[in-house]
Amino acid sequence: xxxxxxxxxxxxRDVLILAVTAFGxxxxxxxxxxxxxxxxxxxxxxxxxLELFALCQILPGPTSTQTITSIGFRIGGPGLAYLTLxxxxxxxxxxxxxxxxxxVSFNELNISLEFLRFIQPMAIGxxxxxxxxISSKVxxxxxxxxxxxxxxxxxxxxxxxxxxxxxxxxxxxxxxxNYKRHPREEKEGIKIKxxxxxxxxxxxxxxxxxxxxxxxxxxxxxxxxxxxGSLIFGGGQVLVPLLYTEFVHVxxxxxxxxxxxxxxxxxxxxxxxxxxxxxxxxxGMRDAGITAxxxxxxxxxxxxxxxxxxxxFFVIRFWDQVKKYRVVRxxxxxxxxxxxxLVIAAVFLLFRPMMDGPLINYALMIGTALSLHFTKIPxxxxxxxxxxxxxxxx
Numbered sequence: 001x002x003x004x005x006x007x008x009x010x011x012x013r014d015v016l017i018l019a020v021t022a023f024g025x026x027x028x029x030x031x032x033x034x035x036x037x038x039x040x041x042x043x044x045x046x047x048x049x050l051e052l053f054a055l056c057q058i059l060p061g062p063t064s065t066q067t068i069t070s071i072g073f074r075i076g077g078p079g080l081a082y083l084t085l086x087x088x089x090x091x092x093x094x095x096x097x098x099x100x101x102x103x104v105s106f107n108e109l110n111i112s113l114e115f116l117r118f119i120q121p122m123a124i125g126x127x128x129x130x131x132x133x134i135s136s137k138v139x140x141x142x143x144x145x146x147x148x149x150x151x152x153x154x155x156x157x158x159x160x161x162x163x164x165x166x167x168x169x170x171x172x173x174x175x176x177x178n179y180k181r182h183p184r185e186e187k188e189g190i191k192i193k194x195x196x197x198x199x200x201x202x203x204x205x206x207x208x209x210x211x212x213x214x215x216x217x218x219x220x221x222x223x224x225x226x227x228x229g230s231l232i233f234g235g236g237q238v239l240v241p242l243l244y245t246e247f248v249h250v251x252x253x254x255x256x257x258x259x260x261x262x263x264x265x266x267x268x269x270x271x272x273x274x275x276x277x278x279x280x281x282x283x284g285m286r287d288a289g290i291t292a293x294x295x296x297x298x299x300x301x302x303x304x305x306x307x308x309x310x311x312x313f314f315v316i317r318f319w320d321q322v323k324k325y326r327v328v329r330x331x332x333x334x335x336x337x338x339x340x341x342l343v344i345a346a347v348f349l350l351f352r353p354m355m356d357g358p359l360i361n362y363a364l365m366i367g368t369a370l371s372l373h374f375t376k377i378p379x380x381x382x383x384x385x386x387x388x389x390x391x392x393x394x
Contacts, residue, residue: 008076014041015068015087019271022064023383025346026053028126029064029272031133032379037071044071050138054335055319057342058165060232061308062274065089069309070316078313089305092271093278097297099265100282101290103258115390119268121354121361122386125368126379128347132369135340143178144337147171151341156348164342171338172331179330190321193314200310204230207303217288218299221281225303229274230311243280253284268387277304 014036022029030053037043044052049071056066065088072084139148151167204226211223224246247253254262262279269275281300285292322328354361364386371377 004076008080010041011043011072011075011080012083012087015072015084016091018068019088019091021378022270023123023126023379025123025127025273026057026063026067028123028130028379030067031126031130033064033067033071037068043075046137050134050336051332052316054168054332054339055315056308056312057339058168058335059308059311059315061229061311062272062305065272065274065305066308066312070312073313073316081313082309085305085309089272089275089301092266092269092275093297093301095269095271096262096266096275096277096279097282097294099262100279100286100297101293103262103279103283115387115393118360118364118386118390118393119383121351121364122368122383124347124350124354125365126372126382127343127350128365129369129372131340131343131347132373134343138336139340141333143175144333147174147334147337148341148344151338152344153341155342155345167342168335168338171334173334175334175337176327176331179326182326182329184326190318193317196310196314196317200230200307200314203306203310217285218292218295221284221296222299222303225277225281225300226307229304230307243276247280247284251284254280258283268383272305274304275301277301 018029018032018036022032030049033049033053034046038046038049049067052070053063053067056063056070059066065085068088069081069085073081135148139145151171154167155164207219207223207226211220228243228246244256244259248256248259259280262276262283266273266276266279277300278297281303282293282297284300285296351361351365368382371382372379
């Protein structure tokens with residue numbers, strides 16, 4: 001076995017460990033990526049990871065999934081990157097597929113999911129800790145702090161996801177004006193390979209046409225999720241309300257109670273929040289039997305994860321050449337600052353629906369953030385304790 005093969009094996013094992021331990025959405029995942037990929041393994045530098053994370057926030061799709069697959073792309077090319085995607089999404093998708101299969105039985109047996117009620121404020125505590133950790137690392141100047149605060153306030157007041165990439169671009173534009181502070185680097189011509197862009201656009205067009213012609217619910221589910229995955233900015237918390245409108249109110253694939261229960265459950269599991277698509281896709285095929293439910297979960301998952309993957313693989317091929325330009329390097333300061341502001345806003349946006357709830361929600365959120373900051377208790381163990389406590393109380 002060659003050294004390269006061993007390195008790939010270790011990397012995929014690390015990805016799988018993250019897939020079953022990373023809670024808290026993209027912001028919570030980033031903190032764990034920093035620990036595993038940068039500090040422990042040294043696959044890339046902290047600056048490179050933050051650059052990739054900022055780049056993925058500009059593009060549509062699941063940010064943490066795009067970030068970790070782009071790390072795999074840098075280490076071993078497209079082959080390792082697609083394996084990274086599989087290892088990263090499979091545990092959460094399998095869990096949410098199982099949840100879809102069990103939901104009908106839960107309803108028949110009148111089993112409540114109230115035992116998950118403590119997980120959400122704890123997950124928000126993880127996001128809050130990540131917000132502090134990330135901002136303390138990447139925001140160094142007065143301009144950066146100004147952009148961070150402005151982005152946090154703007155994202156909280158204007159919650160439409162279409163504005164998130166606009167905030168990032170504005171932040172980058174502001175700091176790019178100070179490009180002369182950065183030294184010149186020898187630049188090469190930018191070579192763009194269009195294959196992945198054509199692949200993304202081709203699948204989008206073909207799925208839309210085929211979905212309109214063929215009377216296939218599986219194809220319809222794939223087209224709906226692929227379209228959403230191509231247009232959504234801002235992570236799983238942005239995707240969920242759109243899925244609620246489309247699959248509960250418009251298509252009536254599942255009830256409001258089933259949707260909300262599934263959303264509560266996805267907060268309790270590690271991995272990408274976009275795995276919620278497997279739950280929705282599975283319940284959307286419940287009338288056709290268990291095999292069809294599994295198929296619905298699979299096509300929904302592929303639909304939501306593939307477009308963002310195609311797009312990041314398209315951009316990352318020429319990203320190293322682009323960032324050699326001083327204007328681009330200078331713009332990263334503003335993008336990092338705005339990214340930090342968006343993470344801060346996410347804490348308040350996620351917690352806002354819980355503000356009228358019991359005081360224990362506040363205690364759990366603050367306690368989780370403080371535990372992560374002042375102790376070495378890992379996030380998964382904290383979440384597990386909340387799950388056990390919820391089961392005991394229920």
